[in-house]
Amino acid sequence: MIGTASPQDRGFDSNRLAQLSGWMDQLVVDRKYAGCGVLIARDGDVVFDHATGLRSIASGAPFERDTVARIYSMTKPVTTVALMMLVERGLVHLDAPVSNFIPAFKHCHALVPGASTMDQVEPCATPTLHQLATHTSGLSYPFNPGLLPKEMDAQDLMFKANQGALADMADQVAALPLAFQPGTRWEYSVSIDILGRVIEVITGQTLADFLQTEILDPLCMSETGFSVIPGTEDRFADLYTPLEGDAMALNQAKIGAETLRLVDTTEGSPFLNASMHSGGGGLVGTMDDYLRxxxxxxxxxxxxxxxxxxxxxxxxxxxxxxxxxxxxxxxxSFAEQPMDGMGFGLGGAVVLDPARARCAGSVGDFSWGGMASTFFWIDPVENLSVVFFTQLSPSSSYPTRPQLKALVHAALIH
Known part of the structure; x- marks a missing residue:
């Protein structure tokens, strides 16, 4: 279903692609990433793959094409595809209020503009599934600036792999006011996690079971799941951060002297046996799986x-x-992408104007990334699919995503 071809046969200049390899190698030499890998497919065939560095500095194990990584927010497009499969079956429509499925959202309130305390609220409409899928719901993330994120941080509402049942945390989120009236602003949020719970209510299955039977198994993504697949533990990469404190605490981000401080290892990682099925950031897997x-x-x-x-x-x-x-x-809010010249579809960003986005690409590029600096995009004009994996949080540490796009487009000559 996905073959291989020479770069020249698919319009790439091999010498220019070699610059991409050199750039990746230098990221490792400069201790920005412990290791990283990339897959490029054009017209359905892999034309380039390169992996460099280490998946574990402590063990010296190499970062390879089959390294298992935390993809965090690259889970969001997968969950959104699951939702749209239910839409296609007539089981739900996008204008449905989330309270139809999670009653805790029935009586929503939003912070008033300029609020200084969490009790300064006004009634508001319940967010719809469409607003959840487009990050216009009024929800937020603990690492964003503002009153609601601060309270979410205090309650640790992050949908981490070891934080228990999805239903319970969805209700905790629903108990807080929204950051703004739904539909009036865009703010990166836990909204796709809430959609994951909606999928559970509609199907009567756990999100893990639904994704497994309806997406992962049909696409032969056999090494992807909310928990590291048994037998692949020895390929699971360590996670690093250049920050002194919490690798997710962007509001207090402070670069430390050590650019690759260890955050999570295979031994004892919550991803070995995840209790939380986070539709917004919970999957781990391999580059080949995500390319599929x-x-x-x-x-x-x-x-x-x-x-x-x-x-x-x-x-x-x-x-x-x-x-x-x-x-x-x-x-x-924080976002995985630039905001100028970038629109948003369902679960991912869409290039409207490459010039305004200040990044090489095509109108209609669809993409998203993850907090550990992973990234993917599909280009409907050039028939490209590109997947980049590494394990460094936060993803805002280095401007590697526009650099990667520039290098790929520089090598594409036909």
Missing amino acids: FAEMMRRGGALGDMRLLSPRTVRFMTSNHLPGDIASMGPM
Whole structure:
């Protein structure tokens, strides 16, 4: 279903691709990343793969193509595909209020503009599933600036792998006011985690079971799951941060003297036996597995004989669902992508204007990344799928994503 081809046969200059390898190697030499890997496919064939450095500095184990990594927010497009599969089956529609599935959201309140305390609220509409999928719901993340994120941080509402049942944390989130009236702003949030719970309510299955039977198994993503797949533990990478404190605490981020401080290892990692099925950030897996997902999206919802979505649904998902670009919606939050010239579809960003985004690419590129600096994009114009894996949190540490896109496009000559 995914073959291999020479770079020259797919329009790449091999010498220019070698610059990509050198750039990755230098990231390791400079101790920005312990290790990293990339896969590039064009017209359905892998034309380039390179892995360099270490998946564990302590053990000296190399970072390889089959290294298992935490993909964090690259889980979001997978969960959103699951939601759209239910939409296609007529089981739910995107304008449905989330309270139809999670009653704790029934009586929503939002912080008033300029609020200085959490009790300064006003009634508001309940967020819809569409607002959840587009990060316009009024929810937030603990690492964003503002009153709501501060309270979420105090309650540790992060949907971490060891934080118990998804249903319980969804109710905890629902007990807090929204950061703003739904639909009025864009703010990166736990909204896709809430959608994961909605999927559980609709299907009567755990999110893990639904993703397994409906997406992971059909796409032969056999080394991806909310827990490290038994037998792959020896390929699970360590996680590092250049920060002195919490690798996720962007509000108090302080660069330390050690650029690769160890955060999580195979031994004792919560990802070995995850209790929380985080639809917004819980999956671990390999580059080849995620390339299969990316290629399914690029090919319009199917990979080989397995069709998950119709081409029209994929086009709908990868269209801009905002009234303008992200920047026009007054975001105050951290995001995995630039905001100028970038729209947002369902579960991922969409390039509206590469010039305004200040990054080489095509109109219609669909992409997202993860907090451990992983990244993917599909390009419908150039028939490209690119997957980049590493394990450094936060993803804002270095500008590797625009650099990667520049290097790939520089090597594409036909």
